[in-house]
Amino acid sequence: MLYLDKDGNLHRQAAKIVCVAGNSIETPRLLLLSGTPSFPDGLANSSGHVGRNYMRHLTGTVWGHFDKPVRMYRGETMAGVIADESIHDPDRGFSGGYYMETISLGPAFMASFVEPGGWGPDFAALLDRYLNTAGMWIVGEDMPQESNRVTLNTTVKDTNGLPVPNVHYDDHANDLAMREHAYAAGQRVYEAVGAQTSHHTPPYPSTHNLGTARMSERPEDGVVDKWGRTHDVKNLFISDGSVFTTGAAANPTLTIVALAIRQAEYIAEALRTGEV
Template sequence: MNELSTSRLDVLVVGAGPGGAVASHTLASRGFSVVCLEQGDWVNPGDMPGTKPEFELLTRGQWSVWPNERQGRADYPLNVDDADADPIMFNGVGGGSVFYGAHWMRLLPSDFRVRSVDGICDDWPIGYEDLAPYYDQVDRFIGVSGLGGDPAYPEHDYPLPPHPIGPGGIQMAQGMNKLGWHWWPGANAIPSTAFKNMGQCVRWGLCERGCPVGAKASFDLAYWPHATAAGAKLVTGARVARITVDRQGLANGAVWIDVEGRERRIEANAVVLAGNGIGTPRILLMSDDQHPDGLANSSGLVGKNLMLHPVNSVLGTYEEELAAWYGPAGQLIYSLEFADTDASRGFLRGAKWALMPPLGVLHVLDHLQEHSFDARWGRHVHELASYTGRSMIWSGVIDDLPAESNTVSLDRAATDSSGLPGAKLDYRRDENADRMVDFMNARMVEAHEAAGATRTLTAPLTESGHLLGTARMGDDPATSVVDAWGRAHDVPNLFIVDGSVMVTGGSVNPTATIAAMSLRTATHVAETARDQRVPA
């Protein structure tokens, strides 16, 4: 859709990823007029590289998960010169869920109460019990597959049965049993049977590079067809330059740039931002001449407390056939053995483990990046290739504690295709995270050896697409950007529904929490619309 009505909308949504998709569907289903502006475009699952023999090479170019490498029209530059990370990001309908592994994990109750439990960081203004009914609703809507009863969580179940854990999952689980460590069948936003408009998973194991058969609950498939059927309008190729405000300081729409470079305006009674933990502060910092430090930034915290969830991983090779080409990837099994604090380990908080099959030979070779050329190539390539079907990867989500020194700011020296500033990241991992990485790597080696691995390879640390914390929620406007409902303290009709509102990152994948929070916020917006201040 390219032409829009000139009449004022009820709600403008910015960003068509998980948060924007859920908010758009929720509000449109309740009769509100909704338009979502998305700077990227739709992706056809059939165009995904997984259908081609050279898929691993294609994921290092046009289909790269790193925008600086991909350099598409919808991407904006990320300056990571002063960062320990080059984070994953995708700009398009479905956002990062197009490339996510669909590990569908709820935050643990302790993740909301880190100050109370561990005496560090801040508690959230909401708890697990506040999100539980919204977790349940989203699970049912997208067809999450899993097994209820995990003792690490409060009681809950899933709408669809879990995927088979396969020979690899069985062997790794046996190793965990020997050690007496927690494991559980993987919970995945990948229907284990055909569900709504999504096909049944065929276990190609390419989830993190986009499902080529449309069997993964990426939000372009799981939510957007239902949102548009409910009346929401989605405009692609629409890059938002700034949120506009009226004389009362209320949001009244946005200025956006179309694919032909034309500047356009849209008016709305409320604005919902869903640009992710980098894109949302970027828009706020570009917005509104009345606030030179950025919109909704009286606290000075817009763009601060960036959390990126470092990812560690250890690959094990086995003599037994593990059928490691089978997905989901996705997680076959997960472990929360080390997810909560045990001070005797030398660090606070923890990590969730996921067992995943390698994507292919190049993925296996990635675990040798720090080795010499001679140790990586020649006969070593052929040796490792022979183990591709007999190898498994334990991967960890490292709880990344917030620090105000980890920031997103504007990079005016590097601009996107519309001439708008890029984003600069200042980000350093702390000693707590480094100690946690060392501990998790050592325990993963132990887990592989208990399962019978003949060799283990510890990969260099990578960063995830979990972009969190840069517009945090809280009750005090002096120490937070939005309130417990995602409403900006400074702008009563501006809401944020992405990972930037998270106070702490937790030890698990965040998309289930982002979707649940968006549903909660959008439901609140709908139910309190009569009481909200809107532009005059």
């Protein structure tokens, strides 16, 4: 394995097993940068799936404005949740579902997130209502699409002269329908407890990065097997959120941790038995 240190010096490191954990942008970037004569399209990429099926979770925010102080800064950042995801009723016009998570932000944080790029009297009015505002973050299951992908930039380089990653993402029609439903549901929740008005914040550029080195039973359908071992390179493992095949709606950190622990136990046994 070749790598660059912080000063840009190239090193060679022998390893019986390599575990890559750069998550859903840097992991595929590294694999795509590591092409060989055997893997001209990128390491472990015989399927062509490295970098594809990038997911980031559907998001949006609903703010409720009340006639009396709410003081949301006193609470936990995310203290409550309504798990709409458990319903899964396609008759609503979309598959899957979303979480509505209470979100408590300080004044500076809210100023950055309530209306990204906002300016002028309408934006100032949102901040003036701070004490009387409650927030609800929407996080939902976005659909994996092969066209949503990480690729290498052909012209822009990093400080080491290596191509930076390009990230392309388009909403699926299912995502758009789900977001509008979630906005309306969040507004109804606040109206039910006395909100006078509400405000919807559009989705941010990214939240939870997932996919791009997906698990699959068949090598032609993905990048890694159920243990996170790449189909093509038997001593190369992926140990991050890029192995997800779908995003569900919940924050993914604990699932990533569970998969890493499961993978570590598998590697320990494989080393003991000489499988790798």
